[in-house]
Amino acid sequence: MIDSRAPLGSGTSPAAPPRRAAFFVSDSTGITAETLGSALLVNFPGIAFDHHTIPFVDTPSRAAAVVAEVERAAAAGQGPIIFTTVKQASLRALLAASPAVTIDLLAGHLVELERALGTTASEQLGQYHGVGDLEKYHARMRAVEYAIEHDDGQSARALDLADVIVIAPSRCGKTPTTMYLALQYGLLVANYPLTDDDFPTEGLPRTVAPYAARCFGLTTTPLRLSQVRHERRPRSQYASLAQCTLELRRAEDLYRRHRIPFLNSSTKSVEEMSAVIMQTMKLRA
């Protein structure tokens, strides 16, 4: 069977790598299974995996539906692998009887923990991505709304409440990073663009200057910035390599002059940037 995702022509090559089916099966959202399972699979870069996340498998009939899907993958020669965080032992047994290698991400560690804590796990098994208390729900909602209101310097209404203010030239990744910090950690995060107008003064933009100690800068490589800007405004002065080089040099000079911590977003994911910002600004325990 020709793999439609392979580069042109490689489907007919005898050296085409095999694709295998990876199932992330959970009785809740599937986030934990998907996260750890994917973290494990990246260690095998020579094999291509088709990912299937199947949440809410909490009844025998839903488990049977997963098994049917796994059987189809096995029949298609995709050597299926199941990563599971399903808590009910009877459902796990159904999955384990399918023609897949099953890797249980919870049960073994629960036994280790029971030993370490000298107690047995609750009968009523817990759920990590379940709803929190109303206060936590409010905090998260408030943080996302704060981030939308204070995105890209659109408002400075409650800038004094910001846990961190992300500053950078246009298209360095401010918005996704801001939103991730708000959504995952309930932090109040604003972001503010550095434009050409800000540099002649050699100072921080007046709006954020009072909060310099809470600012965090982003930079990137000129080439990357130019690529990202061409996506938005093809063949513009704004996207030119010369303009990008200039803006990034000025931004980095500004960060250094004002001792604002900064990082290069070109080789970092949103998750990594968020982790660095939280660590640098001491925003978590």
Place this chain on the structure above:
Amino acid sequence: MIDSRAPLGSGTSPAAPPRRAAFFVSDSTGITAETLGSALLVNFPGIAFDHHTIPFVDTPSRAAAVVAEVERAAAAGQGPIIFTTVKQASLRALLAASPAVTIDLLAGHLVELERALGTTASEQLGQYHGVGDLEKYHARMRAVEYAIEHDDGQSARALDLADVIVIAPSRCGKTPTTMYLALQYGLLVANYPLTDDDFPTEGLPRTVAPYAARCFGLTTTPLRLSQVRHERRPRSQYASLAQCTLELRRAEDLYRRHRIPFLNSSTKSVEEMSAVIMQTMKLRA
């Protein structure tokens, strides 16, 4: 020692539950360690844990700093537990020599996977939350910007491109859910408020009516909605239980009449709602 987080008075009670220190130690962002470690700990509701996430532990000196912190927790009687996804064996050995129970979330499963796949894990160990390719980066950035632009019916510019349109009365959780789907999965998600004005017609709001097949509704309980609205506008008509009851009943009638799938957000986290929406709207493989 009196626990400042315990309810008033319980610090002096001999039955105060012990607090233990849980360390999530990673050579990358810590997200995987934190996610799975937390999913395991919720199974022990009788014990209170102080969570410490320590990312970027990728040198012996950083591992030594973690060990020093773990030793302080042990000395304070907090019976520390380490959950680790550190890949380098020499660093894991440093952690394992600390006075903590160490639970290795990766190494054991990697061995299982090597056996299943008939190959050894890459020497250059993989990183799941690392930067993706430029195209994926663009998609995610575009999705977050789309969600901000199309939040709360503010714009209908590119509504025809939406993968899903979340509709609900004010304060049912549209915005955080929208943002989560955009950020985690790069989906184009708009959201649109159902206001009193929309109901007399008994039809969908005109703006979203052409895309009824892509609409997903949220509802909640009147009490919960009233609590959340009081947070925003205390003692208003808008927040009254009568008004909330009325709006929710009308919204649910609307969903049923137009066969729009919907769910009750009062007992669901943003992650759970997102997983249900993706599954219902068939937005993932």
